[in-house]
Amino acid sequence: MLKYIGKRLLRSLLTLFIIITIVFALLRLMPIEGYFQNFEKMTPTQIQVGLQQLGLTDPLPVQLLHFWQNAAQGDFGVSHKYRVGVDVVEIISGKIPLSLSIGMSALALALLLGLPLGILMARSTRTRWKIGDKLGTVFVVVIQAIPAAIYYIFIQFYCSQLPGFSMFVDAKQPLTWVLPVCSLALGNIAYYAMWLRRYMVDESNKDYVKLARAKGVPTSEISRKHVFRNAFVPLVQFIPTSVILTLMGSLYVESLYSIPGMGGLLVNAIQLQDNTLVQALVLLYAAISIIGLLVGDILMALLDPRITLGRKEGGR
């Protein structure tokens, strides 16, 4: 098992390395305005000097080498537009705890609501009119088919008029955090409910469930001990996707509610064309996605005895 985890970790590091390289190379294609604070007023010689100071006139491989050397020391450059001259690591690290707590609460909420909804839908498929299943499916379809951006807007606009809620987050009022967290969780709720339902319906048609019924195991115990548990395990492989969903959702939600987190920061940095900040944030986002995938794979290997060393290596 340790060997599997080690291998998997190494692979993630390699992936991260390649992605960082690609992103770095891509951002060299950017217009150079993004490196200066008052580009319009500068003379060509000033620009040239500035570029040289930043090491941007060197050939690409050399730049890359420098970038790696600095990155290894935790130096990702300084911001040129957002907060001039401030180390981007400093800017970002101040925002991580907030984004992390919002993202985590949204994920927890999604599990808390999505799993019961999935169970409810799966149970309802065996009733006569399947009302629960139908209503749940409508919810899943609406959430999955309509762009998240649109329902975020509507939730913000209409729900913020309820007493206690607000269009913007106020750190001192806990109620104002409810809307952004719920918005962020919605996509994952639909996602978990949909897959849990599907897996539970699949599992309950399997032979071992029939054998358990033939054994005389009560239905409630079958759905708890056999169906739910077996349907839950493959759900682990959706952790990476839901991390990604939350990450991308946070971009929108944080800037909508003026939450001073990473998501809002990235949107800001893009609008300001602050290259170093964008670069660092994109790398951070990619890294989080890769970690999500790693965690999902390791959890899967821990929960499912059938996955042994190396057998599931190489992607999902």
Add this chain to the structure above:
Amino acid sequence: MPNENAILSFEDLEIEFTLRGQVLRAIRSVCLDVYRGESLAIVGESGSGKSVFTKSAMGLLDANGAITGGHIWYEGKDLARYTTEKEWRAIRGKEIAMVMQDPMTSLNPLQTIGDQIAEAVRLHQDLKGGAAKAAAVEALAAVGIDEPERRYKQFPHEFSGGMRQRVVIAIAVACRPKVLICDEPTTALDVTIQAQILDLIKILQKKLDLTTIYITHDLGVVANVADRIAVMYAGDIVEVGKCEEVFYDPRHPYTWALLSSLPQLGVKGQALYSIQGTPPNLFHEVHGDAFAPRNPQALNIDFVERPPLFEVTPTHKARTWLLDPRAPKVEPPEHIRQLRQKGGYLHG
């Protein structure tokens, strides 16, 4: 009322399935007695309804299927009237247990096999904790698994197909049932393992005083284990009798056809006999004898009226108009006649 020697007795049983608004008559008014302590084989091609038929005795029909008529008598109770899960749980496992076809899929892949056996033990033997575990280990040993203590903690994927089928049998037997239904117990296994599994079931049957019902399409299995044979075609039992009666003196044209297609009866150099056509579509109503369209020697009446069960001997019955006194004499195919001679049924 049922025969008093019968432990399980099906009386005019009808089962229908509803699929996308269409009604499929899977079992069409079937009568069958299963005698205490015997082993009965139900033979038929796939889709003939043999599996559905036995599952109905455990209340294991799929949600879209239902018993629409008749009775299933078990120790004076009519199982066909059972509706609630509570009623069925008194039967399932405890009275009637089942071994399913595919050992690769009939065990929960995420639970140790020990847990799966202990689950049955706890439910039916009133044991808990360590005692349940001990009973489960004992059950493993009883089905011939070495090192049961170590195997107890393993997962199904660590077992071979034959071993898994032994585990499935251990689970069934751990419930201490009176009737054991074996639904194609050897179909998914290697030929070399098949005999071992059948022997195991035979030994357990003797030891635990079980009544066994085999469901199979493999006549080789039948010859090995069965006291009596019931031949099923298109949701109906067309012939039933003692093993040697059905093998050596078959009366229904379908049984002839079935036996003729046995490779053992083939003549070297000649193409193996195969039954022409396909079984009828049970979504459509079947008129008369369901086998008539595939039978070259069918009578007109076969297309019109369903034949009754004619008695050949007190133990041997067949549902064909050929046994009616008015019917013309029809000789069975050549190799069936040879079989008759072998079995001493010359004047049958």
Add this chain to the structure above:
Amino acid sequence: MAIFRIKDSKTQALANSLNKESARQFSQEELFQFAPYDPDAGERGGYSDYSYWRSTLRAFRKNRVAMFFLCVILATLLFTFLEPLIPYDREPNTIYYIEQEKINLFTRQPVLDEQGNPVVEVSRATDQRPGQEFWFGTNSIGQDLWSQIWSGTRNSLFIGFSVACVDALLGILMGVLWGYVRKLDFFFTELYNIFDNVPQTLIVMIISYVLRPGMGTMIFAMCLTSWLATARFIRNQVVIIRDRDYNLASRCLGTSTWRLITKNLLPYLVSIITMRMALAIPAAINNEVFITYIGLGVPLETPTLGNLVETGRKVMGEAALRYQLFIPVVILATITISFYIIGNAFADAADPKNHVN
């Protein structure tokens, strides 16, 4: 569609009537005479002759919700492309001027002349509510929303369809290479493993950030990695056709590779690609809305659903102007929900497990 049903019920009715008639004819003696034997009769009684596409269509047709949305989307598509023919001559990007009462910018009251009558002047037709003049109203710079919305729908659908097509074409091509050329297997597998890790939205974002925003950039960015998933799927199918038992068996019986591909592989493949294409369209629209919000979308001169939603969002604070958000949202939701439901229903219908009888 009705043809199939007629065929089924007709043969059934014929069979029934034949049976009944023959029952009447027989006398008591005739009943026990041999019936004429027709070797084909046994075959006829069996289950219907199975055709993959017919069963798929039948299963899809039975899904009433999907059929409803299919009609909705066909009507919407038809209208979107016929809309320019409607005699309603408004340009999406023209700013319109009308005669209207002059409004004091500070007091928001009509400006009055000496006689106390409102002053009328020609000015930009901003924020006109839907009505006779402007069917869907105008936006806050005086452009006609009706023309903007339909032209935006066309553009968004164009992006969606382009992405879906490139995705399918590139996916099939690369997938077949990936599956057949064993030397490329390692390369493609690694490529897939790397890019599967990165959220597509992030990739679209970076590409739009680096390149100049526009329709082309948008399509390019979305296609850049999405074909990998399709290619991987095709590759798996190719490997299956090489190695799976039933295909091996089929080949042992002398089936030609061509027949193997057309009978065993193609039907399944076509249905999966159709489904993926149907789902790629809502995904593309979704991405477009998101990217537009971040400020990396298509320039405003090109109306798209994303642009319209974004413009509408900015004015939604005023109740009177909310139509500028609602109308594009309703059309967008109709399109994405329809495609989503059709895609999923088609996937269900194409699965042979759901082909009953």
